[in-house]
Amino acid sequence: MALLFVSAADDPDQWRTELRQRFPDLDVRIHPELGDPANIDVALVWLPPPGLLASLPNLKAILSLGAGVDAMLDDPTLPADLPLCRLVDPSLTRTMTEYVLLHTLKYHRMQDLFARDQRHARWQLRLPAPPRQTTVGILGLGVLGTDAARALAAHGFTVRGWSRSPKELEGVACFAGPDQLDAFLSACRILVCLLPLTRETEGILNRNLFRRLPPDARLIHVGRGAQLVEGDLLLALDGGELGGATVDVFTQEPLPADHPFWRHPAVDITPHAASYSDPSVGAEVVAENLRRFFERRPLLHVVDRARGY
Ligand code: NDP
Ligand code: OXD
Numbered sequence: 587m588a589l590l591f592v593s594a595a596d597d598p599d600q601w602r603t604e605l606r607q608r609f610p611d612l613d614v615r616i617h618p619e620l621g622d623p624a625n626i627d628v629a630l631v632w633l634p635p636p637g638l639l640a641s642l643p644n645l646k647a648i649l650s651l652g653a654g655v656d657a658m659l660d661d662p663t664l665p666a667d668l669p670l671c672r673l674v675d676p677s678l679t680r681t682m683t684e685y686v687l688l689h690t691l692k693y694h695r696m697q698d699l700f701a702r703d704q705r706h707a708r709w710q711l712r713l714p715a716p717p718r719q720t721t722v723g724i725l726g727l728g729v730l731g732t733d734a735a736r737a738l739a740a741h742g743f744t745v746r747g748w749s750r751s752p753k754e755l756e757g758v759a760c761f762a763g764p765d766q767l768d769a770f771l772s773a774c775r776i777l778v779c780l781l782p783l784t785r786e787t788e789g790i791l792n793r794n795l796f797r798r799l800p801p802d803a804r805l806i807h808v809g810r811g812a813q814l815v816e817g818d819l820l821l822a823l824d825g826g827e828l829g830g831a832t833v834d835v836f837t838q839e840p841l842p843a844d845h846p847f848w849r850h851p852a853v854d855i856t857p858h859a860a861s862y863s864d865p866s867v868g869a870e871v872v873a874e875n876l877r878r879f880f881e882r883r884p885l886l887h888v889v890d891r892a893r894g895y
Contacts, residue, residue, distance in 0.1 A: 588625050589876075590642070592617040593632035593651050597865065601630070604869030609876065628879060630872060636661040639668075647671070647879055649872055651863065653678060653730065655889050656783035656810055670889045671875055675868045679733045682861035686724075686734040686778055686806060687741065689832045689854070693776050693804040694720050694743075698830050702851060717742035723774030725790070726781040726809065727753050727760065728895075730861075734778065746770055771798040776806065783810035784894035793818040793827070802829040808860040811836040816847070823852045834860040 589605070589612055591598050598616040605614055615621050617638070626642045632651035639648060640663035648670045650658065655672050658664055692698060696712045703710050714720075722738050724731045727747040732755060739745045739757035746759040748770045753760040761770035771777070777799060781787045791807060791814040805828060807814055816837060822828040832854040833847060839858055847853045875885050889895065 587611070587627055587880075588613040588615055588621065589628045589630055590615050590617060590620065590626045591630050592634045592638065593630075595632055596651055596863070600865045601869060604865050605873070605876075608869065608873040612876075628876065631658070633657055634661075637663045639663075640665055647875075647885065649673075649875055650889075651868070654782055654810060655895070656812075659889075659891065659894060666891075669885050670891070671885050671887045672889055672895075673863065673868065673871065674729050674887045675863050675871045677864035677867035678861050679730055682730045682780070682808065683734045683737045685808065685834070685856075685860040686780075687737055689806045690722055690738060690743065690776055690778070691741075692832075692854075693830065698804075698852070698854070705851075718744050720744065720775050721746060721773040722776045722778065723748065723770055724778045724780055726779065727755065727758075728780070728782075731778075731780040734780065744773075746774065767795075768798055771795065772800070774799055774803060776804045778806045779809040779813060781809045781813060782895035783812055786894075788812050789815050791815065791819070793822055796822040796827045799827070801827065803827075804829055805831040805833075807831065808834045811839065819853075820846060820850065823850065828852075830854070832856070834858055 591601055591614060602614045605612055623642050624644055626645060628647050629639055629645060630649045648668055650672045653673050694717060695714055699712060721744040724735050724747045727749040731747055735745050735747050735758045748761045752762040779791060819831055830852040834856045835858055847855055878885050
């Protein structure tokens, strides 16, 4: 029984230690050291090179080290008959909620405007209204969106969320489907994108959508780069439809040095760092799926490939 670990973004030794503590006999191989590919049963991966998983002749399950699996689904060689499980990890959720709260508070407390004032040595008192007067809207009410929505509501913000299927969430006004998108957007002074990348959500953050927000709204984009039409964001910021944007994910990562986002005064950038897994927590989640795999029980968080997430 061998597990292949593939990720340039995670510490392989830490993961191997965590996995071995739970499964002392597990043969954990770190890409690119495959050994004999024929005895690899499970792959634990983040952004595996296209074609790699298809080259493992006896692979039986794919466990993602990320919540979003769009890049893997984009690989036409991805074996169609294998279960693909995404990561649902409390440490990933906690860090994403921290990020959303951090940047929502930045906008609510007008820290973005103070930063601009400072650049011009401008002393200007700005006092925020109570948080209940700020409506924060979350696109995507899944594992991450729901946790962020609850934390924002607990902080006193007025919170709404939008999902594909209807939801009920205490303290959160829920909207669903394309028919309710306009109504959802109409009050969102701060819009957070926590959608998975699918055919339906590609390019969803475009100028037409920005125009349906209240004037001078702020965007916090943490879903996937291809959901944002980057040129439209610049037009919306320069045209005054949006007052600022915090962007963590991009169509091209790393973001090229000459990209206009780097130097735009109303854009704050983080390098796809909004949330991250603590291996001691993530390994427990992975271990539960490995136990299920060994015992031939149904795996958790299997991606619905037709739906795309
Ligand atoms: P989930 O699958 O739990 O939730 C996805 C949510 O999006 C669901 O509420 C779903 O609706 C909704 N949704 C999907 N498609 C549509 C649509 N067409 N219209 C309306 N709503 C839609 O995912 P997670 O919350 O775990 O993760 C969300 C995404 O966050 C990931 O896919 C990834 O891209 C991104 N991410 C980014 C990270 C970063 O560091 N920047 C880290 C981790 C994740 P329904 O509930 O009805 O199915
Ligand atoms: C994820 C990510 O999808 O880190 O987990 O982007």
